[in-house]
Amino acid sequence: MDLKAFSYEGLSSGHLACAGCGAVLAMRLALKAIGSNARVVIPASCWSIIAGRHPDASLKVPMMHSTFEVAPSIASGMRAALNRLGLKDTVVMVWAGDGATYDIGFASLSAAAERNEDIIYVCYDNEAYMNTGIQRSSSTPPGAWTTTTPEGKLEEKKNIILAMYAHRIPYIATATVAYPEDFIAKFQKAKRIKGFRFILVLSPCPTGWRFEEKRTVEVARLAVETGVFPLLEIENGAWRITKEPMWLPVDRYLKVQSRFAKASTESFERSVKENWRFLERFL
């Protein structure tokens, strides 16, 4: 894939993200694949801020802010309206954080998936409520420090991919900014498919994960190479790993982020292995 061929820039400079924000890189890549004939719905999150303050909107596609818990429902209404107006080719994309996806908006997400709404739902997963200052979500990995888990999170990370798989939607994928070709290919594929599409994007957050701003892509790559974040897609129920992990020691991933300072490598390793064993049942 020639990345230069994707010249469309849907994100302008002057957005309000922190330096090194993975979620802003992700949006840029996503819009390259989706193009300008789109609507973006964004629930309360860091992205509510990143999108910019009037009159400096950072997105060049029509976009609508949503309350925290109902972005998939707003998108459903928008989809229905676009269809009524004969604009069936306009893509409706929800761009939500992990808090909106795994927690407060889980009911509306599940319902929109169950109705198989013709929407692309993207969860940019930075594994905590970052906008409110790094509080734990059900996506926060075990052992990770957040302001509400000062001794490290005790519970596992919720497996949202399996939860979405249970909805039998036509397309599910994971992606991350360290693999732009894989990322864009998945968004392109999602764009061609009708129905509910779910894409989970691991979005390293220097501010919340406690690493140097320049290491965002490296952290994302390590997440894949260590097997912490499997890159996969599920097309009409068929699972496929799109990038095999190199099985680098999990430590490599943990050590670059201060949020794991108190985490036990052994137990983290165990949960990564368990996660894969679980995955392999479907492969």
Next chain:
Amino acid sequence: MRVLLTSSEAISRAVKLVRPEVISAYPITPQTHIVEEIAKFVASGELDATFIRVESEISALAVVIGAVAQGVRSFTATSSHGLLYMHELLHWSAGGRLPIVMAVANRAVGAPWNIWCDQQDTLSQRDTGWMQVYASSAQEAFDFTILAYKVAESVFLPCMVCIDGFVLSHTAEPILLSSRDDVNTFLPPFDFPLRLSNQDPFTLWPILEPALYHRQRKDLFRDASRALEAWKRAFKEWGDISGRCYRPIEAYRLEDARCAIVCMGAVSSTARVAVDRLRGRGEKVGLITVKLFRPFPKEDLLEIASFVEHLVVLDRGVSYGAEGVLTQEVKGALSGAVPVFGVVVSMGGREVFPELIEEAYFVGRRRPEGMGWI
């Protein structure tokens, strides 16, 4: 020709004539009949619309927000706990200036559970920026639904059409329907200037710095107040077309009245009977029915109420630790010009017979100011 319809059916018929293209709702007693009827119209093709069956009321309103922001006329309905569950989006949609119309079957709120009528649900949503109009009959439920679209789409504010649960929602009355032509003449096609489009892409509801936000709220406040004029124009225009004339505040037997009873909703019909009976006994009493609660027609009330010596307000929604909500509104409008006594007559569907209203009248008449429960 008159047809026998409940207020729920009357609203569904009005919706069919108004032709929203996106409908979304969630079941809750006593609202459910409205959307069940509309679902039948959609299934039979009588109404060409997309019906989205969501998992909750907040999603029902969210769907409608998405559709209206995209420029397509929509409809939803709810009641009581469903309305409360929408609370965040009530603010969001009014702040976002979306002309949404929603029917609400008024019902008490828990705990304890109670499915019967009072107005606590909508009155407690008073400050969300939504307009609220209260029907006293199935005919008004029908007409007010059409009127609500007209006004909402001209002032860019959402509107609740409130009907008393069961008393109106489940009780059939003979009403006059309107023709499609009449509705089309009255209500132009929906044209939402803020609809999202590829031609001129923008962000809907970007963050505003505090001074701009303050100004946006000031505009919202101003437009919500000015909406009263839009209601009056719409009442007049619909009166000319349909022959059915309404006012924001309606008076009954006020000519030589020394005291007026003030109420809102279906209680108005019962109160008429009570007024007639009291008149029969020589009491100089009349009735004022508030139809439009938001925007509140202050001056209209002041104009007709300033001729009486005393007002007795019948409340069906209260502000705990203060007094009845309608009483507060009436007092606020009159600003001491006329003494006002508030009586909470019925919460949670306690039956309101004419005798109860007569009792409220005598309780209130004895005391110039204050409030009480009977």
